[in-house]
Amino acid sequence: MHYIVLIKHFINKKGQFKGQLLHLIMSKFVFKEPTIYPSEADGYKDSKGKLITKWFIRYRITFDNGTTEYRKEYGKSYRSALNTIKNLKAKREEALILLALVKNDLSNGIDPKVREQESLKHTLKLIREAEQYNYKLIFTQWFNYKNYTNPIPSKVLSAKNIKILHLNQFLPYLSSIGKDGDIRKITEDDIAHFIRGKYDSGIWVAKTANVNCGWISGVFTYAYRVLKIISQNPMEHILPIREDKIILKDGKQTLKVKKEIRFCIFNDTELNLIRKHWEGTKYFVITQIIFLVYIRFSEIFRLKLEHLDLVNGYFIIPANIAKGQRDGTTAKVKMFGKLKEIILDYIKENFGDDLNDDYYLFHSAYNKFQPLQYSAFHRKWLAMGKSILKIDGVKFTKPPYGLKHTGARTFLLKNKHSFSSYQLTEHLMRTMRHTDFKTTQIYIYQDLGVALDETPDFTFD
Numbered sequence: 030m031h032y033i034v035l036i037k038h039f040i041n042k043k044g045q046f047k048g049q050l051l052h053l054i055m056s057k058f059v060f061k062e063p064t065i066y067p068s069e070a071d072g073y074k075d076s077k078g079k080l081i082t083k084w085f086i087r088y089r090i091t092f093d094n095g096t097t098e099y100r101k102e103y104g105k106s107y108r109s110a111l112n113t114i115k116n117l118k119a120k121r122e123e124a125l126i127l128l129a130l131v132k133n134d135l136s137n138g139i140d141p142k143v144r145e146q147e148s149l150k151h152t153l154k155l156i157r158e159a160e161q162y163n164y165k166l167i168f169t170q171w172f173n174y175k176n177y178t179n180p181i182p183s184k185v186l187s188a189k190n191i192k193i194l195h196l197n198q199f200l201p202y203l204s205s206i207g208k209d210g211d212i213r214k215i216t217e218d219d220i221a222h223f224i225r226g227k228y229d230s231g232i233w234v235a236k237t238a239n240v241n242c243g244w245i246s247g248v249f250t251y252a253y254r255v256l257k258i259i260s261q262n263p264m265e266h267i268l269p270i271r272e273d274k275i276i277l278k279d280g281k282q283t284l285k286v287k288k289e290i291r292f293c294i295f296n297d298t299e300l301n302l303i304r305k306h307w308e309g310t311k312y313f314v315i316t317q318i319i320f321l322v323y324i325r326f327s328e329i330f331r332l333k334l335e336h337l338d339l340v341n342g343y344f345i346i347p348a349n350i351a352k353g354q355r356d357g358t359t360a361k362v363k364m365f366g367k368l369k370e371i372i373l374d375y376i377k378e379n380f381g382d383d384l385n386d387d388y389y390l391f392h393s394a395y396n397k398f399q400p401l402q403y404s405a406f407h408r409k410w411l412a413m414g415k416s417i418l419k420i421d422g423v424k425f426t427k428p429p430y431g432l433k434h435t436g437a438r439t440f441l442l443k444n445k446h447s448f449s450s451y452q453l454t455e456h457l458m459r460t461m462r463h464t465d466f467k468t469t470q471i472y473i474y475q476d477l478g479v480a481l482d483e484t485p486d487f488t489f490d
Contacts, residue, residue: 060135063088065124066101073117084111084124086131090140102131106144161258162211164203164248168195171251181349182331186402191244199223199245212252217263220245228270235270242267293431294438294477302421306413311391312406314375316429318344320436321368323461326429330400334376335386342369351462360462437461438477450481 067073067081074080086102104111109127114120134141160166172178177188202223203209224242227233233241246264253262295303307313318324324332324344331350338345342364348357364372380388385397393399407429414425441453448456458469473479 057093057138058140059091061089063102063128063131063135065128069121082112084120086124086128088131088135090135100142102127102141106141107131161256162213164209164212164215165196165200167212167252167256167258168200168248170256171248174251174255175247183327183350194241194244195248198227212249213259215249215263217266220263221267224267224270239269242269293427293434295427295431295435298423299425299427300435302417302423302425303413305421306416311375311379311401312409312413314371315391315406316432317368317371319429320432320439321365322362323433323437324362325433326403326406330389330391330403330406332390333386334380334384334388334390337372337376337390339369339373339376346462362460362462434477437473438479441473441477441479441481445479445481453481 063086066085066087067075073084083103085104087100088102089097089099091097103109104123104127107127107130109123111120111123111127114123131141134144172188172192177184177191180188200209203215203219206219208214208219220242224238224245227241228235228238242264246262246267249259249262249264252259303316304313307316315326315329318329319326322344324346328346328351332344332346336345336347336350337343338361344362344364346360346362348359351360376384376390380397388397389400391401393401393405410429417423417425437457441457444453454466454469454473457463457473458466461469461472463469463472473481
C-alpha cells in the first residue's frame with residue numbers, strides 16, 4: 030500500500046493518527062501460535078483430497094479489550110508473492126519465511142494487520158523530527174508567533190516586506206547552498222555572505238541591509254531562545270553595515286564614516302519654499318501636522334476620520350496605529366495654532382458631507398478606504414525638491430522627517446523666554462508622547478541644540 034494512501038485513510042488533518050488506528054497499533058494482545066495453511070501433514074489438500082492453491086498463515090489474536098479475531102495472512106502485508114508460486118517446494122519455503130515474519134511481529138507486540146501503518150508512523154516521526162529544523166517551517170512559526178499573519182495597522186507593511194524577504198530572497202539563497210532544510214547548518218558566514226552580497230551589488234543600501242538583517246535575526250533568535258533547537262545564534266556577531274568611505278587627506282588614507290542626518294533642521298527659506306510649492310494640497314497639510322504637533326509619518330498615514338475630534342480639536346491616536354504606546358493607551362494630541370482650521374478646510378474640500386469614519390484622512394487616489402503610502406508621499410517630496418532647484422535655484426535635499434525636529438525647535442526658541450523650562454519640556458514630552466521627562470530633556474539639549482538652562486528652574490537631574 031502506498032504511503033500517500035495510508036496518510037489519506039489513517040492520518041487526520043493535524044498529521045496525527047486517527048483513534049481507531051492508534052488502538053490497533055498500541056493495544057496489547059495475546060495470540061495463538063501461527064501456522065501454515067494448508068498443512069504439510071495433509072499433503073496441502075482439503076477434506077475432499079483436492080490440492081489447495083490459496084495458502085495463508087492463520088493465527089488467533091485477542092486484544093486486551095476482549096476482542097478476538099481469527100486472521101488469515103496471505104502475504105500482502107509482507108510484500109510476499111506466496112500464492113503466485115507454482116512450484117510446491119518453493120511455495121513451502123516462501124510460506125515458512127512468511128510464517129517466521131508473522132510470528133516475529135506477534136512476539137514483538139506488532140499487529141501484522143497494521144504493520145505497514147506502524148512502519149509509516151515511525152517514518153512520519155522521523156520526517157517530523159527532520160522538519161522541525163526546516164527553515165521555512167521555523168519562519169512560518171515565528172511569523173505566527175509575532176502575529177504577523179494578522180498584524181495591527183502599524184505592522185501591515187512590515188509583515189508584507191518580511192514575508193517577501195524570506196520567501197523570495199533568503200529561502201532561495203539557503204536552498205542554493207543546500208541549507209534550507211536544516212537551520213542548524215546555517216552559519217554566521219552564510220548569513221553575512223547573503224547580506225553583504227545584496228549590499229555590495231547595489232541591490233540594497235546600508236539601511237535596507239540592516240533592517241533586513243534584523244528581520245532575519247528575529248527567526249534565529251526565535252529558534253535559539255523559544256524553540257531551543259539551535260545551540261547558538263549565528264546572528265550574534267553580525268554587525269550593522271556602515272557606509273564608510275576611504276578618502277585621501279594629505280596623501281594619507283582616512284576613513285570617513287557616513288552618518289545619517291536624522292535631526293536636520295529646515296531654515297525659514299526652505300519652510301517658505303515648501304509652502305510655496307505645496308500650499309493647497311494634502312501634502313502641505315501632512316507637513317503641517319508633523320511640524321506643529323510632531324505626529325510621526327507612519328501614524329499620520331494610518332489616521333482615519335474616526336480618529337479626529339474636530340469639536341475639541343484633538344487627534345485621537347490609539348495604540349494599534351502608534352509607534353510607541355506599548356501600554357495600550359490611547360493618546361490625544363491637541364491641534365495647536367491654525368492646524369484645526371487647516372484640517373477642517375481639508376476635510377470640507379476632500380470629503381464634503383461624506384464623512385465615513387472608516388475613510389483614511391489621507392487616502393489613496395482612488396479609494397478612501399486605502400491609506401496613502403509613505404512611498405507615494407516621498408516621491409512627491411523628491412519631485413518638489415527638483416522643482417525648487419529648477420524654479421528657485423535652491424538645493425533642497427533634506428528628508429521630510431526633519432520637519433518634526435524643526436517644529437519642536439521653533440516652538441522652543443519662540444517660547445523659551447515666555448515659559449519656564451519645565452513647562453516647555455513637559456509640553457514637548459506630552460505632545461511627542463515620550464515615555465519620561467528625562468528623554469525629552471536629552472532630546473532638547475543634545476538633538477535640537479536648545480539650551481533651556483538659561484531659564485532659572487531648568488535641570489537635567
